[in-house]
Amino acid sequence: MPIINPKFKAVLFCALLAGGAAAFAQDEEGGAQDYNQLMIQQAMKSGNYGQSQSQSWDARLKVVSGTVMVKTINGDEWSKITGEMPLDPNDMVKTSGDGLAEIYLDDKGAIYLGRNTELEITDLELEDTIFSINFGSLVAKVKHFLNEKNKLQVRTPSAVCAIRGTEFAVEYSKMGKESSVAVFDEGRVAVTEADGSGDKTQEYLLEKNTEIHFDPSHKRFRAIPLSRMGRHRGSLTAMRARLASLKGWKPRSLTKRADLRNQALKRKVIRKQLKERAGSPKSKRGAKARAAAAKRAKAARQAAGEEE
Incomplete structure (x- = not known):
């Protein structure tokens, strides 16, 4: 012991x-x-x-606009949040049709949650940070802190994304059951299909300015130049500016x-x-x-x- x-x-x-x-x-x-x-x-x-x-992580949620709700591990109901709120592991964050929110990971990462998004804060340990998207989209800018020790994953019902660098977007369509992942001007993301069997599937490595889509109607997938996911660039630009503004970050007890x-x-x-x-x-x-x-x-x- x-x-x-x-x-x-x-x-x-x-x-x-x-x-x-x-x-x-x-x-x-x-x-x-x-x-x-x-x-x-x-x-x-x-x-x-x-x-x-x-x-x-000292993770914090900030409501940007509209209706944003949180459900805690001990809560049965969604609570409407205004302003800012510290986040815990197993918290659920949901934005409505008019809701926009941001999540900060200390001064090292800024994550934008789009409208109609539900995200679970699965784990906040530096060595194994996990976010799970049930539906909707996120766009993130993180600093170069990821390595063999510090890891970050974003999961959807049909994909597992191992984030290896710094500008990326992930979305999941509940209706079409399609996962889409993109890397912008910096970084890499290793993506594997989550088939539910527990067996290892092929890993696809996304380099900068590429994207991939896991559509259940297809059996083969490949990375392609950034196109459809390029619509998230505006949100990425905002996250770049937000991350730069977090230099005065002070940890809370x-x-x-x-x-x-x-x-x-x-x-x-x-x-x-x-x-x-x-x-x-x-x-x-x-x-x-x-x-x-x-x-x-x-x-x-x-x-x-x-x-x-």
Whole structure:
């Protein structure tokens, strides 16, 4: 059994205490996830006991426009998010028909989520970062940090993309069950078809300015010059600028991240409570009484005018 660093024992103990308090508060607010405990579990799983937070991304979601929702591992409902929110492993992010969002991986990566997209944050460990697209599209710009130690995968129901560099887009059509992957001006992506059998399939290596499409109606696939996926260039340009603007990035402590998550999820709970109150019989009776009073006041004013 690995020997735990004494300093980390103290950090672990404090994190567990903070985690317990956060968990209680989150249960009160609709089941928001306890970030501290989850990060400790990830550290124990990876064996990086003395470096728990530094071994995972400080991932953050930013709502750009429209409706963007998050569902946590402990939540049964989607929560509408405004502004920013730290992300945990196993969080689900979904954009609506008018929704646009961005995800930041420290100051090393910027990911753009298009409209009608559902993304699972499968794993945030530096050594094995995994995002899973259930439907929709993402466009990303990441710095040259990927190597044999730090790995990033983007998965769709029909493809597994091992990202080896820095500008790429992935999309999945739920209707056509087609996966499309592209590399822009920098980097490479190794793509394999996910056939569901567990058997190894052929790997296709995409170089810069190429794309590939896995269409279930075809049995053979090949990389072609960038064409259809070129429509994502505008989003890529935005991610290049966004990544450059993240130079002043400051990491947040586990406690701060937990607080920000609670605040983001609590706003949804408050809105829900207000709606429930508005729909309650007591609230309806109050509204009727106010309407009747306004009607009587109007009648009185009219009567006074006639007397004059």
